Amino acid sequence: MTDSHLTNGNFGRRTFIKSAAAAGVVLVGWKPTLGRGGVLQKTNVASVGVGGMGASDLGQISAHPEVAMVALCDVDRNNLKSAAGKHTDAKTFVDFREMFDSMGDKIDAVSITTPDHMHAIIAMMALNQNKHVYCQKPLAHSVHECRALRNTAIAKPELATQMGTQNASRVMKQRCMQGVRDGICGQIKEIHAWTDRPNGWWPQGNARTPGSNPVPAQLEWDLWLGTAPDRPYIDKAYAPFAWRGVRDFGCGALGDMACHIVDAAFQPLDLGDPKTVICEATDCTDDQYPSTEVVKMVFAGNKASGGEDIPFTWYDGKVMPSPSQLGLPADYKLPQNVVVIVGDKASLLVPQGGDGYKYFRKGMERNMEMPQARGGNHWHLWIDEARGGDPSLTPLSYAGKVSETLAIGALASRAPNEMLEWDAKGMKFTNNPELNQYVTRKYRDGWSVAGL
Known part of the structure; x- marks a missing residue:
C-alpha cells in the first residue's frame, strides 16, 4: 500500500516505516516530524458527523499538531456551517459517499461520529480504501457488522483503528486494567456493570411515534436515514439525539454506555463469546429497546477464571x-x-473514567495501588499510531468483539425473559431461529459497500 497523494518528493509515512524496518531501525514509540528534505506531510483527516459529539471529536483530532482537516461531512447543514467556520481549508459534504469519491486520494484517516446505524458502512468504506479509522462507540449496529469490521481491521494491521471510548485511554483506567491482568482480584467469579441511562436522557420502551412533520430546511433526512428503513421525519423523535433507543438507529442504553463501562473487565480478561443470554424486561416494543432491563450472559471460562464459566x-x-x-x-x-469485577480474593469497582476506583477484600474497602500503565489523549494516540507511533488502546480488534457482544445483548430484548443459546461460530441463536433475521441488517436500496 502506498500514499497516493504524495507530491514534490514528500516522503510518505508508510514508505518511511518500510525503509526504516529494512535498514534495521527500531521504530517503537516513534512519532515522525521530519521526512525527506526536512518536511513530512501532515495526516489528512476527514470527519463524518461534526455536530454534538462529532464537534468534540473534531476539536480533539484537529488539535493534534500533525493533523490537517481536509474534509467535513454532515447531513445537517447547520452543523456543517459551524464546523467549516473553524476549519476553513476543509471541503464540505452532506453525503460521505461523494466525499470519498471526490477526495479519496487526499484522505489518510477518517473519523466517524454518526448515529449507530451508519457506523459500519462508513467505516468499511474507509477501511476498503485503506484509511485509518476512528469510529464512535458502539463500533456498529448489528452483530454481523461488528464482526465484519473486526475481521477487516485485523486483516489490515498497517491501519490505525480506534473506537471512540475516550475514557479508555485515561491513565487510571489503563492502570486498573493492568491490575486486573495482574490478578489482583484472584480467579474471576463474575462481572457486574450498570448505568443510569436511558432514564431522563432519551426515550425507550415506547411504541413507534405516529405522524410526521416537515423536514427542517437544513437537514437531509434521506441521508440521515441512510441504511435504515424509510420512515417519516418527526420533530425531536429521532434526530438529533433521541434515536439511541430506537431499534432501527441505535443499540439502546446497553450499546450506548456499556462500551465505556465494561472495558475495564472485558479487555484485560480477554473474554470470548457469550454462550447464553437473557434480557429481563417488561416494556420491550418492536420499535424501541426497554426502558429498564437486566441482561445476563455467560462466557466460557478462561485462564483468568480457572476455566470456570464467567x-x-x-x-x-x-x-x-x-x-x-x-x-x-x-x-x-x-x-x-x-x-x-468479582474474584475469589477481592472485588474491584472501576468508574467509567477509572479515577476513584475502589478495592474490596473480605467485604471491606482496602488500599490498593494500581500498577503503572500507558495512557494518553485517546484521539491523539490514534493519530500517533497512524504516523508510526505506539498502538492505540481501543483498536477494532477489541472494539469489534465487545460491540458484537453488546449487540447480542441488545438483540435479546426482542425475546424478553427467554434464555437464548448463542452459536458464535454460526453467528446465530440455536433455540430461537426467528431472531436470526436481525443478526445481519438489511440495508435500503442504494446503500451498500463491499464487505458488509
Whole structure:
C-alpha cells in the first residue's frame, strides 16, 4: 500500500516505516516530524458527523499538531456551517459517499461520529480504501457488522483503528486494567456493570411515534436515514439525539454506555463469546429497546477464571445489584456507571473514567495501588499510531468483539425473559431461529459497500 497523494518528493509515512524496518531501525514509540528534505506531510483527516459529539471529536483530532482537516461531512447543514467556520481549508459534504469519491486520494484517516446505524458502512468504506479509522462507540449496529469490521481491521494491521471510548485511554483506567491482568482480584467469579441511562436522557420502551412533520430546511433526512428503513421525519423523535433507543438507529442504553463501562473487565480478561443470554424486561416494543432491563450472559471460562464459566450481568434504567452481592459492605452506596469485577480474593469497582476506583477484600474497602500503565489523549494516540507511533488502546480488534457482544445483548430484548443459546461460530441463536433475521441488517436500496 502506498500514499497516493504524495507530491514534490514528500516522503510518505508508510514508505518511511518500510525503509526504516529494512535498514534495521527500531521504530517503537516513534512519532515522525521530519521526512525527506526536512518536511513530512501532515495526516489528512476527514470527519463524518461534526455536530454534538462529532464537534468534540473534531476539536480533539484537529488539535493534534500533525493533523490537517481536509474534509467535513454532515447531513445537517447547520452543523456543517459551524464546523467549516473553524476549519476553513476543509471541503464540505452532506453525503460521505461523494466525499470519498471526490477526495479519496487526499484522505489518510477518517473519523466517524454518526448515529449507530451508519457506523459500519462508513467505516468499511474507509477501511476498503485503506484509511485509518476512528469510529464512535458502539463500533456498529448489528452483530454481523461488528464482526465484519473486526475481521477487516485485523486483516489490515498497517491501519490505525480506534473506537471512540475516550475514557479508555485515561491513565487510571489503563492502570486498573493492568491490575486486573495482574490478578489482583484472584480467579474471576463474575462481572457486574450498570448505568443510569436511558432514564431522563432519551426515550425507550415506547411504541413507534405516529405522524410526521416537515423536514427542517437544513437537514437531509434521506441521508440521515441512510441504511435504515424509510420512515417519516418527526420533530425531536429521532434526530438529533433521541434515536439511541430506537431499534432501527441505535443499540439502546446497553450499546450506548456499556462500551465505556465494561472495558475495564472485558479487555484485560480477554473474554470470548457469550454462550447464553437473557434480557429481563417488561416494556420491550418492536420499535424501541426497554426502558429498564437486566441482561445476563455467560462466557466460557478462561485462564483468568480457572476455566470456570464467567457470568456477566448488565443493569440499566437505574436498576442496580445489591452491594453485598458484589463482595462490598451491605451499606455501601453504589455509584452509577461502573463495573465491578468479582474474584475469589477481592472485588474491584472501576468508574467509567477509572479515577476513584475502589478495592474490596473480605467485604471491606482496602488500599490498593494500581500498577503503572500507558495512557494518553485517546484521539491523539490514534493519530500517533497512524504516523508510526505506539498502538492505540481501543483498536477494532477489541472494539469489534465487545460491540458484537453488546449487540447480542441488545438483540435479546426482542425475546424478553427467554434464555437464548448463542452459536458464535454460526453467528446465530440455536433455540430461537426467528431472531436470526436481525443478526445481519438489511440495508435500503442504494446503500451498500463491499464487505458488509
